[in-house]
Amino acid sequence: MTETTSSASKTRRVMLSKVPEITVWFWIIKILCTTVGESFADWINMTLGLGLNTTALIFTVILVAVLGWQLRLNRYVPFVYWLTVVVLSVTGTLYTDILTDDLGVPLALSTSAFAAVLAVVFGVWFARERTLSIHSIVTTPREVFYWLAVLVTFALGTAIGDWILELTGWGPGISVLLPAGLIALIAIGWRLGANPVLSFWLAYILTRPLGANLGDWLASPSTDHGLGWGTALTSVVFLLAILATVAYLTLTRSDVIEEHERTFAPTVTTTPARERLMLGYYAAVGVATGALLIWAAGQPHATTASEEETxxxxxxxxxxxxxxxxxxxxxxxxxxxxxxxxxxxxxxxxxxxxxxxxxxxxxxxxxxxxxxxxxxxxxxxxxxxxxxxxxxxxxxxxxxxxxxxxxxxxxxxxxxx
Incomplete structure (x- = not known):
């Protein structure tokens, strides 16, 4: 009996170590991966002229291979994990672009559709496992649900970000502020006792438009209110930053859950009553965001829709x-x-x-x-x-x-x- 329990506990620890702890490094590298992923997809699609469908097919095959590699590992390996995130970022973005550019699906419709798909993924995941927490991914089915949810969040984040740009006509610099501000408000909500699982997934979705808009701002010429780095320099800088961060995490193991739990004292506590209160806070943020977008859509701007999307x-x-x-x-x-x-x-x-x-x-x-x-x-x-x-x-x-x-x-x- 003792041996069985010990064996089960060991298996649980091994599975936990395949997913990183949510630290500041997690969010930094997530945004970096989003930017590089989109730039690389654009390079293959536009510069090489392969087209959206061919590029999406290529990355779907790559995704199957990389995800299979990740699932076969018996521990968390930063390089493989973040490579999977980059490929998922590219693939999810391409799926949204196919709907918009090739099939002519309105961004409002694709945003709603991906939101519904994500709700179904979360619903089935919770019905089967009774939790959506990243800290609970201790079995292969839970890890598969996790990666499926990540893929859909990238597609949803792409649709949301493009839809906002279509509505507002905001330039590269201004477009960074909304997702960055919303993530900051979510961080405040989490600190004040909001449900950590809900806070995590809300922020995760918003990192995609933040990373993409940040890349556009850096790459756009100064005449378009950007910094004029160009897509090549932006991609190289972000790629080097990713490699440096992954190397740091590999050496320090600061994002390995078991290592982190031994050295980190939780500073955020929550209760059901506080979670309900903060749920109202998130609802208020959502209403305010909707009002801001309605106001911005009513302002005169050069385009009523993004040329790239429509x-x-x-x-x-x-x-x-x-x-x-x-x-x-x-x-x-x-x-x-x-x-x-x-x-x-x-x-x-x-x-x-x-x-x-x-x-x-x-x-x-x-x-x-x-x-x-x-x-x-x-x-x-x-x-x-x-x-x-x-x-x-x-x-x-x-x-x-x-x-x-x-x-x-x-x-x-x-x-x-």
Whole structure:
């Protein structure tokens, strides 16, 4: 009897050690992983031109392999655990982007759908295991539920973040403030006695839009109120930060649950009455957030929807073709027009491969000239940026439609007289 009990306890400790303790390092590396994950997905999807569906398929296969590796381990290994988080971040983001970009599902609908799926995952998990706590993941089924919930939170966080940007039209810097502020309010609620499991999952969902918006802010040019690091430098900096943090955690073992519990004295206590009170606090935060978003959506802004998510041109003051390019150097306009004409010729000839390669030249030239052209006429630049985004989406679609490609290229050429 004693041997059986001892064996069971040992198995429980081994399973616990596969999941890290929730420390400040956990949240730092989670945000870093989110940013790098999205940047890497964009690089494969856009820079390599593989398309959303192909990229999603690649990462689904990678996810199966990495998750299988994680599940087979008998202890917590920081590198494998956080590699799984990065791959889940990429995959969850891609699933949302497919719904939005390829299938045209409104962000409001995808947000609601993913929220419902997450509720079902939590409901089945709780019905089977009677707990949703990360500290209770002591069996393989619980670990599978955990990773499934993580995947859905990434998809939901992507949809929520993009929907907010669509509603508000906020720029990169401002868009960081809302998820950061909400996470801070959740931390305060947890400190005051809110349910720790609810607090954890709320904050976990919000780290995705926070990490993505932070990456956009760092990478965006200064003319767009960003820091101008560029996507390459941002990705490298965040990747190095992840590797440094993982190395630190591997050496110190400060996030191993058994080690942490032996050296850490809990400072937050809660009671059912306090949890109910703080539940009201969270509800008030939710109502205030909703009111803020309604107010922001009613303010004038350059776009009523994110061009990247809807594929539609930005809503701006109507301009004639001559007005669009009036303030831009003729040589630059001619360069863009030549590339667009070449691409249209290849599309109409049925040469989709060369059209995809040629349109990359347009994306590169446009991005390289942004710092010069945007200050000359921000409104005209936004119009052309929307046109070019439409063209890129049409030409790089998983199943390109010649009529759509021709329509978007013709619209762009109309604005490049």
């Amino acid at each position: 594929g539609e041109a930005p809503v701006t003051t109507p301009l004639t073709p001559d007005e669009v390019t009036a303030h831009f150097p003729p040589t630059e306009v001619a360069k863009f027009r030549t590339i667009a004409e070449d691409t249209l010729t290849k599309v109409q000839a049925g040469d989709q491969t060369d059209a995809t390669v040629r349109i990359k030249d347009l994306e590169t030239a446009w991005d390289d000239d942004e710092a010069t052209l945007r200050p000359l006429d921000a409104t005209a630049w936004t119009v052309l940026d929307g046109r070019i985004d439409n063209v890129l989406k049409a030409v790089r679609a998983s199943t390109p439609d010649t009529a759509t490609e021709t329509q978007t290229l013709t619209a762009l050429l109309t604005d490049l007289p």
